[in-house]
Amino acid sequence: MYHVAGVDVGSGTTKVVIMGEGRRVLGVSELRSGADLEAAAVEGLEKACRVARVDHARIAYVAATGYGRYQVGFRDVQITEITCHARGAHYLFPGTRCVLDVGAQCTRAINVDFHGRVRKFRSNDKCAAGAGRFLERVAKALEVDLEQLGELSLRSKEPQPISSVCAVLAESEVINHVSQERKTEDILNGVHRSIVDRLAALLRQVGLESEVTLTGGVARNIGIVRLLEARLERQVNVSSDAPLAGALGAAVLALERMRKLGAEGTHLYVREGQA
Template sequence: MSYSVGIDVGARMTRALLLDGHGRVQGRAIRETGARLELAAQQVLEDLCGNYRVSRPEIVYIASTGYGRYRVPFRQIQITEMSCHAVGALWLFPRTRTVLDIGAMNSRALRIAPTGRVEAFRMNDRCASGAGRFLERVARSLELELEEVGELSLRSQDPQPISSICAVLAESEVINHVTAGKSVEDILRGAHNSIGERLVALVRQVGAHPEITLTGGVTKNRGMVRALEERLGVQLNVSPHSDYAGALGAALLARQRWLRLQESAARGRLQSCEGAQTAFGPSP
């Protein structure tokens, strides 16, 4: 069996996804990226091989993506995040026409064609207030784990506004709300609403069309999904694989590239045989 692998080296997490020769998902792996990007990429590849009993020679093609995609020394090809998230989202939800990728450092809205080609895109600029890093700062200010904030925000009765577009300044607003005696749930709901407003602005700038699919690590946050759905007025596509959409798209494009190389090699062999017959004539 031959396999293709997509590795998404993100700012916070590194993910890898394994596809078999039939294009079926066979495994996933995740590690914190940390400061040593090459090591994180190597570890997720080793995790795939060890956990799913795949030998390294069986992996015929590896594509890397994410902000650290150039730091994967064993890749065959590197592909932009936009292309990978577009292809991954379309595989998860074939009627996708708009993708909202929410990562730790960056968020981007994509309008895509039925083929997965990116037709238009917008990204949050400069500040990380439109992405997961904002929620990390808020969680730290409230002495919470990042995984807790989404569920807690859903219990809010009186959301408190967070108006700053800067993640650092927003942290000061959070502290002010705490000092004023506001509940953790209400502060968190305000933080999610603030991010939601900025993300929805990106979606509208690309001329969003349904269906809209969410990708990236923040898709695990139900509070964020709720904030976006309330503002967009539609139900959003979210899959158990949504946080792996970048790695999935990379793996799919890696498999596509491998198949094209195989087809090209087969045509080359056929042309060589035909050339030999022309040169020496048919066999008696």
């Protein structure tokens, strides 16, 4: 019996999933990436192993993904986050045809086939527009907890429009609204709408199809989820594990690798020195 790990080192948080042979999730961890990405990956793996009650030495294969994937010293393979999010979304919702991954610094729309393979994708990693970092800054400016942001935005009765796409310029608009004594929930609703507009535009570029799955850290924001559903006029798949989708996909692909290597007769060792 062996286990694999999927390690997703994002710009905001590092996610690790330990998976058993039957694609069962045994343990997960999430922690802030910080400045030292390699340390974050090591710590994430240790944490997830503890949760899974799995000995390090029994991790037969490690697939790393995310923007810090090359910083994962103990990886066996690195896979782009696009491939991993597609597989992860498919793992969570097998009917997924479109994946929208909204992370701290990057947003991606991915069109996937029935097996969760990437058909087409578009991403924005050049600027903070529509990404989680923008929400973080707005939360700070309005002195609201990031976790409450979405819920609060849904209480709005009179949304205040945000016309700038740029996160920095939008922030000034937010501050202007504050100085005009607009309600926090109304400003937040406008902010969420502006992000949803960007996401919907990205999604259209890859071809909007029936089942949309939201992944990445911003999927935890209920305001984004509800407004996106209203914008797309359809239900959107969201799981509480949505932020783990990249790591889940990496783990699934690690298992596939293992199977392939096994079929080719490659001898697999349980690695030493990691106990």
